[in-house]
Amino acid sequence: MLKEELPALLRETKTSEIIEELKKLQTHLKTFIDVKESNIKDLEFQVNGLTDQIREVRTKVNTALDELEMKVKTEGKRIHKEAAIRTQEDNHQCLSLIHAIRNSQLLCETVQKYGIDIQKFLTTEKIKSQLPLYYSQVREKYERTDTLTVQVKFTPLLESIISLPSSDIGKLVTMNGSTLFSPGLRKLILVVIVIHHVIVALLFSLETV
Known part of the structure; x- marks a missing residue:
């Protein structure tokens, strides 16, 4: 159940947006590394921009992970509850069948002993x-x-x-x-x-x- 619903949970946590943010950050880092020459003011501006972007991405990632964790816990509790109910119903049905079989056995034994x-x-x-x-x-x-x-x-x-x-x-x-x-x-x-x-x-x- 959880395996089937995991893609939906991931979509709800906006993982695609996070991936896009990481790609943008990767592009900015590559641009920063490829710069051969830069004055101190521009360098400081670029570093501050990168750190701010990294901080924003981290916040989005942490928020998405928190949401995913909560959804997984909630879904896990629901699955566990449904499984427990099904198990209880199955056990009750099995006990009913056991009693029915035992009663049938007793009836068959009585018929064999006393006849019709x-x-x-x-x-x-x-x-x-x-x-x-x-x-x-x-x-x-x-x-x-x-x-x-x-x-x-x-x-x-x-x-x-x-x-x-x-x-x-x-x-x-x-x-x-x-x-x-x-x-x-x-x-x-x-x-x-x-x-x-x-x-x-x-x-x-x-x-x-």
Whole structure:
């Protein structure tokens, strides 16, 4: 990075102007040396002019070098900071990959040890973790409705499972056409039966995995 930006830094320090000043000074020195004869007054004037010119060139050179030094330090700090950030990001990514690889190794070892049943276990655990949410949703709808129909809306898969014929469910709620339970209790029983159908259907799908 610094190698690529160094020419720009040198241009900003006006090195070309300094080179031109040095060339002028070189020309004046050559002229002064080539002079074979000169009176004392002219000689003193020429020496003073050369020393003044040398002093001006030195000032410009020192100023340019100070500016270049400051720019190099600033650029170096920026490069170091960016490199540190990149290193930290790379380390974080490497650690994430290491954890992912280790988890994959453990999963492969478990599958090799227990066979494909581990997939059923994982799916069952996922379903188990979702059941409280399903129950709370059904319970909330049960508490809000005054009808005998419980409107359950989940994923398309669950909706298709819940949309089973209700004849069997009705037989469990009524016997010989006479109502055995109160309307409120009957709704709760319907909810429990629906959840039972969901669990049975999901476990059946696990057996076919």
